[in-house]
Amino acid sequence: MNITTLVKQGILVVRVEGEMDMHLAEQFRNTVDAALETSGVKHMILSLKGVTFIDSSGVGVILGRYKKITALGGNLMIVNAKPQVARVLEVSGMLRIMKLYNSETEAVESL
C-alpha cells in the first residue's frame, strides 16, 4: 500500500493505493494520524482512487479517523471510490454518516 499526504487549501489530502485490509490498516492509521498531528488541519479528503480492495479492517480504520476528525469539528470526505469499494462502504453502513464525492474539487467545494 502506498499512502501520500499533502495539505491543499488548508485540507489534508490523503491518497491511498493498494488493498486496505488488516495487514495494511496499521500503516494507514499511523501515517494519517501523524499527518493530522503535524499539519494541524481540521478537514481531510481521502482519495481511494488507487484502492482496489477493502474489507472491514479497512472500513474500521477509516471510521476511526472519521471519529477523530469530527470530534474536533472537522469533516472527512471520501473521493473516487471504485464501485467494489463503494459497495463495501455501503454495506458497512458508513455511507449513512459519510458522503462519497466524485473528485477532490467536488469535495473541497462542499465545505
Added chain:
Amino acid sequence: MTIKNHLKMSLTSNGENVGIARVTAATFAAQAELTLNDIEEIKVAISEAFSNAVIHGYKDMTGEVECEMILTDGMLEFTITDHGKGIADIDLARQPAYSSDPERMGLGFVFMDSFMDELFVESVVDQGTTVRMIKKLILEQAN
C-alpha cells in the same frame, strides 16, 4: 453433486497471508460462471474469515489457518479453519457491531453473511473455529 475442483492449503496466521488467501479464492472462483461482482464479494468474505482467524483465533499466538475450496456444479464452498481460542458465544459474535476488540467494527460476520449465500460457524473454546461459506451458482436456464 459432482465435485469439479478441490483445493486445500494451510497458511501461517499472519497478516500478509490474508491477501494470498483471498487472491487464491478469487482465482479458484473464476472457474465458475460468476460475475466480477460475485468474485469481489467472495474476496471480501474470505478476507474477513481469514482476518478473524488471525486477529481473534490466534491473537498473539501463531498457528495455521486452513483454507479449503470446493467447486461443484451448483456451488462454491469455502471453509476456513483455525485451531485457536474459539468463540464462546457464536450468536453474539455474529451480531452487527459486536467486537471483542474495541478498536474494531465487528463487521466481519456481517460482511460474510451479506456477501455469501450461506454461512455456518462452528467453534469450540480453546480448540478453534471453522467458518463455512457457500456461494450458489445460478445454472444457465434453457430458453
